[in-house]
Amino acid sequence: MKLKISIIALALTGMWACQPELNEFTPSKGNADFTTYMSAGNSLTAGYSDGALYKSGQENSYAAILAKQLETVGRTGEFRIPFIESEDGVGTRGGALVTKMKMGFSTDCKGVQSPSPVLANPNATQQELAVLIGTPVGANGPYNNVGVPGAKVGHLLAPGYGSLNPYYGRFASAPGNAVVNEFATVQPTFFSLWIGNNDVLGYATSGGIGDVITPVSGDPGFGFAASYEAIVQYFEFTATAGVVANIPDITSVPFFTTVPYNPIVLTDQAQVDALNAGYAAYNGAMQLFGSELRINWTLGQNPMVIADASIQVPAGYEALKMRQITAEELVLLSIPQDSIKCGGWGTQKPVPDQFILTSPEKTEVANAVTAYNQVIEQVAIAHDLAFVDVNAYMKQASSTGIKLDGVMFTNTFVTGNLFSTDGVHLTPQGNAAVANFFIDAINAKYSASIPKVAVSQYNAVLLP
Amino acid sequence: MTKSFIFSLLFAMAGMTLFAGGYQVRLQGNKSTGMGLTGTALNLGSSSIFYNPGALSLMKDKMDFSVGASGIISRITFEKSGSDYQAETENPMSTPLYVYGAGKISEKWTVGLGVYTPFGSSAKWADDWAGKLLIQNIALKAIFVQPTVAYKINDKLGIGAGFVYAHGTVTLEKGLNYGPDAGVKLEGTSSNMGFNVGVFYTPCEKIAVGVNYRSKVLAEVKGGDATFTVPQIVQLKGIVTENKFDATLPMAGNLDVGVSYQASEKLLVSLEVNWVMWSSYDTLNFVFEEKGDLLNSSNPRLYKDSFIPRVGFEYILNDMVTLRAGGYYDPSPTDESYFTPETVSLNTLAFTLGLSINPTEKLSIDLSYLQLAGLKAEKTYLPDSFGGTYKSAAYIPGIGVSYHF
Known part of the structure; x- marks a missing residue:
């Protein structure tokens, strides 16, 4: 007991224990005037x-x-x-007024829920x-x-x-x-x-x-x-x-760096074959026009097909102004992900130019x-x-x-x-x-x- | 001294606040504390179980018991590099303690048992302080139980050895960068072994020499509890809130060499050097049971060995009162660039005072006071780019009782 009392007494002695003082940093304005x-x-x-x-x-x-x-x-x-x-x-x-975003969960076109930025108040009126x-x-x-x-x-x-x-x-x-x-x-x-x-x-x-x-x-x-x-x-x-x-x-x-250029993942050879068959006409036409552009699909990750107005094609073939994106080119964060996942963007339809920064x-x-x-x-x-x-x-x-x-x-x-x-x-x-x-x-x-x-x-x- | 009393003492043991190099706490005998924490070349009675089991064999009395505790009041101030930002620890007082008992069982043999707390550290920073992603709160406690035997080779020379069973507990909290409340708390216990051996030699009446080696003892936590407080999204990535972890912290080995000199009938001088083998603390690794690929970490500490010179004096005023004083310099074992606020170990200067009162020939009440100043220094923990100037102080009163017959 005596010892315990002593320990309590010692605790009170904390009063004389000084906090060490530091004063290493002296603010100085140097030769500038920061008044305003x-x-x-x-x-x-x-x-x-x-x-x-x-x-x-x-x-x-x-x-x-x-x-x-x-x-x-x-x-x-x-x-x-x-x-x-x-x-x-x-x-x-996109021309409308919105609230800020915060991190939340959104459900994509396939019903998969994942973390993503969502509007803090989607119900705020214009x-x-x-x-x-x-x-x-x-x-x-x-x-x-x-x-x-x-x-x-x-x-x-x-x-x-x-x-x-x-x-x-x-x-x-x-x-x-x-x-x-x-x-x-x-x-x-x-x-x-x-x-x-x-x-x-x-x-x-x-x-x-x-x-x-x-x-x-x-x-x-x-x-x-x-x-x-x-x-x-x-x-x-x-x-x-x-x-x-x-x-x-x-x-x-x-x-500019978040969405990959090659998010199209093909796991099924039949799918690969179908896409290649679908683009056979494009590849044939490009060969005919003397262009080196080709669109090819393989198992695994594939670059998206994007619209590119700068591609030279004869009149009447404007629909062929597309190509596969290169690894150096950037896909913008604003691209609607659902359009890639469910809307055929990048595979059946070229991704519109406004979502791509080409080389x-x-x-x-x-x-x-x-x-x-x-x-x-x-x-x-x-x-x-x-x-x-x-x-x-x-x-x-x-x-x-x-x-x-x-x-x-x-x-x-x-x-x-x-x-x-x-x-x-x-x-x-x-x-x-x-x-x-x-x-x-x-x-x-x-x-x-x-x-x-x-x-x-x-x-x-x-x-x- | 009943068994229950001892256990209530152990129960009362709080985390040792760090006050010396690394996280070693040498406050294991109040007489020794008063003499600059020297003890290797001193015949301290049962306290020699810790300081030098070799000296135990030359114990003056047949039976010797001592018990004591200290109250560590520690303060740390931090100022961030290039900033006027300051933070202070809110360390609770911690109370290292010891209980020793020793008795001669024959002319040559002495046996003893010691329970003491030679390692520990606690630092409590504010939860939202600038270094919260490194550490918010840490408490290491280790209690050693050491059965010891000593053998007197002759009247001048004794040797002793003890087996050490060490029980450690660690609690560590740090913030995670997922918002104000996010963080992780790690709690674990360890049980490990070591030993303590010593030689004590008195070549002539006035001089004593001691050498003591206390082995490194690991604090090896296996399957400790890791509690993560993180947002739901992070949990979905597989960071479960309840996880298990393994980590090992070495409690450094020590080689102590001391000499004491009876300058006069009343004055005893004690000199000592402790070689603390902190270089064993190279890296602190955490291995997690779940999601180790994301969570495991390897954290460089790069401690180096330190040498602590000590000096102590004892002056017998009269039959009733003995005075003590001492001091030491404890260089930090930490690396300049791998200095973390979890263990604010600075180059430290200390002075000590002690007073024993002997109401009877058999009983001694030992008071001690230790004050130390951690010299200010600018340090950085490079892996986290966290640096600043640290300064520390500790004020440590202690009291012990020894009884011998």
């Missing part, structure tokens, strides 16, 4: 995620995370974000979503985060852009404004600019048919280089420091990304700005993966932790990683010490 931070860009900057703009997504944008960290190095005042006051949010898909996105909040501005989903480089310079893009229109401080006109209302001392993705992404996500790639040359508002330069100059009316980021290759993005299209996109990134890096050098090589980080994530705080970031759809359920935009954890990449670049450029965040404190894609 403003972020411009597209959906990534806005915090668009899971196919929609929603409140917690906006709260977890890399820009919002960076703003929080900048508080330790002299940033003052509220970092104002034009919040969509909804957790389901509002996004666009009207209520239109109200959500259409409610003007400009009067509550000015806003520090002017990331606009869908915006291309030239768009930021377009007067009245709000009338074309409701994501800007809702928070524009004046109807006739261009996004760059918002800069003067905030008067940033420090800015971040991450834009350029949509200048190729619109083209790429529509399989090369729904949009055009922004040319590098051309006047401000049209050409990439002059527009980019002009945006930075708008910032520099007040800002004395800033950070710009380049854009990733689309082959780093799950939207020539892929080359066009890759060339554009390279050209844009040259511009971005040159602007960073010319204006003496911090530069984030997002392209290199994403390449690393999609090849070896990037590990931070025990989290493995890859470009694997949903489980890669970096990309959200839309396959293009970042998870909160991905945003935290990107915020750290920005901080590294800013610290290096301005000899600053901005504290990084622990990515494990943020969520990846939440699973049911």
Whole structure:
């Protein structure tokens, strides 16, 4: 008993046991002035995620995370974000408004249930979503985060852009404004600019048919280089420091890398024979036309048959403008899986072009990304700005993966932790990683010490 | 000292909070604790069962019993590299303890039994801390039971050997990156064996020399319980919520060499070096019964051997009171780049104080106090790219009673 009492007495002695103190990190602004931070860009900057703009997504944008960290190095005042006051949010898909997606279960045409992204609220009406996105909040501005989903480089310079893009229109401080006109209302001392993705992404996500790639040359508002330069100059009316980021290759993005080119699995020789018989006429005609294109089927995995308008055939044979997809070509995440499984897509019917990025299209996109990134890096050098090589980080994530705080970031759809359920935009954890990449670049450029965040404190894609 | 008392003590044993190199806990005798945890070249009575069974043969009394416990209050602070993020452990107090009994059965032979807790570690981080994917909470406990025989070759030289039965329990919790509540809890027990042998030699009246070897003992968990808290989708991939696992943690072998010198009638000086063979802790492997292809992991630890120099003093103030003091330097056996927050083992400086009160000639009440500072160091666990600066402290009061006749 005596011993037990002693042990209890000893427990009380915990009072004199001091917690060791650490003070290894001293935040420092270096030679930059972070008093007022403003972020411009597209959906990534806005915090668009899971196919929609929603409140917690906006709260977890890399820009919002960076703003929080900048508080330790002299940033003052509220970092104002034009919040969509909804957790389901509002996004666009095929011309309609939708809520965000979340992971759930869907049943395919064969009655097989499997995990897949589903709409958070499939019953949301167009009207209520239109109200959500259409409610003007400009009067509550000015806003520090002017990331606009869908915006291309030239768009930021377009007067009245709000009338074309409701994501800007809702928070524009004046109807006739261009996004760059918002800069003067905030008067940033420090800015971040991450834009350029949509200048190729619109083209790429529509399989090369729904949009055009922004040319590098051309006047401000049209050409990439002059527009980019002009945006930075708008910032520099007040800002004395800033950070710009380049854009990733689309082959780093799950939207383009998730669906395999050869998902047609044939296990039955009779099936193989029937398909080969079915394409015998095609192969014969192609031989006759002097083309080397052939469609062949074997047991196992087979490449899909896709429509390709660039194939040269004599008049009257337009139905033969198809071929089997090559291993280098990309199938978009937007392809309706049921059409492959039950609708004969890829076997009996060619997959429409809008779901495929063919080799020539892929080359066009890759060339554009390279050209844009040259511009971005040159602007960073010319204006003496911090530069984030997002392209290199994403390449690393999609090849070896990037590990931070025990989290493995890859470009694997949903489980890669970096990309959200839309396959293009970042998870909160991905945003935290990107915020750290920005901080590294800013610290290096301005000899600053901005504290990084622990990515494990943020969520990846939440699973049911 | 009744049997039930001993068992109630064992029952009360909480996880040992890590306070020294690796997860070894040398608090196995309060007299020794007061003297910088030296003991190899000391004639400690029944506590020599742990420190040097060779010394047991030269025990001064016919019978000797000791029992004691310490309360480890430990604190760890972490600051993430490149960040102002800080975290602190919320370690519960842990209480390593010992019970020894020894008696001479003949002129030459002495037998004894020791029950002690030489290894253990516990670290409790907040469930949502930055390193949650590495570790949230760990508690290792090992209790050793050691029947021992010692043989007096002559009045100057004794040898002794003990057989060690070790029972270990481990509980480990870590987060998984599937949301705030996802994680895995591993619980298991182990039963393994080892031995403890020693030689004790007094070349002259004032000098004693001791060499002691305590073998490596494995904590080999077979079929431990693994409980996964993961989303339904992950379960559909075959990650069952109730699984079984195997893992083995080595409890390092020690070779201790010590010398003690009776500087005066009242002052005893004890010097010692412990060679702790931590290099046996190279990799921590987990093997799961179900879905091993997805779950099995091999986690480098790359510990290296460490050498701990110790010094201790004992001063007999009067018949009633003996004072003790000591200190040591315990270099971390961990690898700079494979340092995990599950075992925050830093280079450690320690001082000790001790006080014995002898109300009668037969009874001694032994108080000790050990305070140690884990020197701050920036460390990384490369496989998870998790790094930061760690600093630790521990405050360890202890009390023991020994009775001899």
